[in-house]
Amino acid sequence: MNTSAPRKNLRLTTNTIMTTLTAACAFFAVSILVLILGYIAWRGIAAINLRFLIDTPKPVGEGGGIGNAITGTLLLLLIASAIGMPFGIATGIYLAEFGEGGFASLVRFVADTMTGVPSIVVGVFVYTLIVLPMKQFSTLSGGLALALIMIPIVTRTTEEMIHLVPTSLREGALALGAPQWRVTMGVVLPAASSGIATGAMLAIARVSGETAPLLFTAFGSRFFNWYLDQPIASLTVQIYNYAISPYDEWHAQAWAATLVLMTLILVINITVRFFTRRKF
Amino acid sequence: MVNPQPTLPSPASGYGARGRVRNWRRAFVPTGNTGDALFRGLLFLFALLLLLIVATMMAAIAANSLPSIHKFGFAFLTGRAWNPVTGQFGALPFIYGTLVSSLIALLIAVPLSLGVAVFLVEQAPRSLARPIAFLVELLAAIPSVVYGLWGIFVLAPFLRVHVEPVLARWFGWLPLFQGPVTGIGLFTGGIILAIMIAPIISAVVRDVLAAVPVSQREAALALGATRWETTRVVLANAASGIAGAIILGLGRAIGETMAVTMVIGNRPQISASLFEPSYTIASVIANEFTEATDNLYLSALIEIGLILFLVTFIVNGAAKLLVWGVTRGTSGTARAT
């Protein structure tokens, strides 16, 4: 007893120290988030107003806004979704419904690995594929780059969501003499639709913050643009260009644009979690 | 219609042979339905296209790197000079900058994210764990360019005034912490990377820890282990998954572009001091791609992209295999019992 008492004390002390340390880690991570978001809100609100949201950029000292960057980001997201969603969902269905065997495992592995490949590499690829032959930066190439980033994310969430649909539903439809494609399209997909929509929204939130793949595809523009073969502005590239500029006025505008971007991203994230409560 | 006395086939037809034919057919169209065959074929095309895209990506980037590969060969990786004007291109400074900033990031992010994950899975009550987990995941949702903006205007000045002088005073005898204190350089780049990859690592570690069977914890607790000792048992169980999570974080750090570009200083040099400006593989592509006018310059940048692609592909692949091994294996046995 005499020898074990101090040892037991030591064990309990270690326990207390480590428990406190892990809690401190969590507290630290959350404080960083609060610091960043708080600072964005503080600097952003100071510089934001209606004119800023609808104007195009102007030279230093003359104000200007991010109207064309907002519409640009929306147009890029639209193109990316139009290409990436059907592609990703179709591949996800394939993996969920016919996902045994070597080929499907390979597709799954490549999709998973692609989500970790840097987005700038995707930009380089689209540059060599489209920008070089067209000899021009374009909306289309920017949208395609974002779509390529979106596809593996949508693929894997679609597969996961379809796996969550109870087998009993599937069997119920099969037992009525429904061919598999009707079971998948008519029963399984509708049952998984809210989950797939969640994944799709998160994918949109993710690519809406992408900058690197747009630098040499969509490039950027000082005007409103609606043509697929012309360069187009985006919130993220605008923020980058203003942030590395030497002017205080543009820095303030970068914070305001960031506030707009973060609002979009946070609203998507929070609504999605609120409605699905997946995982936690 | 109804056959009262079904004539059974003679044994000569052989079940084995029939079975084989049946399985061969079923492998393609399990239901023998034309609609199903079309449906499956269509979806298969999309899956195949995904593989083709990745293959094309590798091929296109490799093909466009060829001029640079022909000109410089292996020396591209060891060359220290990067001079577009004289047409000299060596990638070593970028490789160095990428590796060192990623290492700093891992040194900070690994303990931090392990702490967060252990707290969330093993210690916090559920009512607290849920909101905190959500907030930590939000950190991962902040775009790189926003981290960069915050890095330039908040983190870099803070480090310049409050952290770097202190490090220089106490550890100035190390070459790592010598030289002028600017707030822009490897040190700041590493820290911003750490903040960015910590939520990614902690999310994966959380999944991995959650996959360790409750029986392991109960076994340890029943032997009189303290909470922390129990946690160590759990961590040991999840070791390979945690390794996967760390490698995944490394992959992210290597490929992270915007935030690093904005705070690392973008000077192609190899310097022992962490306070000095540096340059990473991803940053040089982001910065110089649109300026690259002649073909060799562009090709050299694309070759750098090829290196980045291959390295991150391999790193991520390895990480996925490690994480899959843990989460799939345990969930499989859990379902079986």
Added chain:
Amino acid sequence: MSTPTTARRKLKLEPSLTGQTSQRAGAVIEKVSVRDLNFFYGNTQALHNVSLAIPERQVMALIGPSGCGKSTFLRTLNRMNDTIPGTRVLGQVWIDGQDIYAPEMDVVGLRRRVGMVFQKSNPFPKSIFDNVAYGLHINRLTKNKAELQERVEQALIDAALWPEVKDRLKASALGLSGGQQQRLCIARALAVQPEVVLMDEPASALDPMATQKIEELIVELKQQYTIVIVTHNMQQAARVSDQTAFFWLGKLIEVNSTEKVFTAPDEKLTEDYITGRFG
């Protein structure tokens, strides 16, 4: 499996069909005929040389301890096991003289002819009406809306659910009680007018009142349908079935008229199981 058992069981097929059952049904017609059926999950064999004849318009109950293969056997009759990866079938299942495992078999058509009701009710997240109409719709079995309405109504009447739901056909099926949901699933299966109805412990998740309703329904339904029901409840098997087959460790031990199985079974194993000496 020991040879004597196999030999004896095969011999017994004949008397069980021509004996007791033919007295009440006149000429008995064999609807489903299973011959030397073996079933594998990967390398695990779940069914060993099962041979069995199921007479038309009767109820056959499959009993046995859990894991004995009775559900697996049931699912081979509409090839539901095809959906499970890594499974393999050897042997033959004939329905109306047609080998359903023949390569040219249309599995989708087969499943329309052989309906199934599952252990846990599985209504689709659609309205009550749409649930029953689903099979009619996908198989294009009705020519117009009036006919569709009529068939849905008839199926709900047959499943003894009509009075309870006739005023809320557009309501979600998920709002029904457990017993109602199961009868809805029966109505859904009946709507496509199958020839055989497979039931996999259809009442195991229901309370006694709901169970009684389902049992009455089964007795009613055999006027029109051939029914195969898996149950772990021996009283239930005795109440609803004409024939009873006893499975043990993936083997068919005995098949006989229900009365004989529950009063004087031929096999010692069956008797031990019926009297509760194991399982």
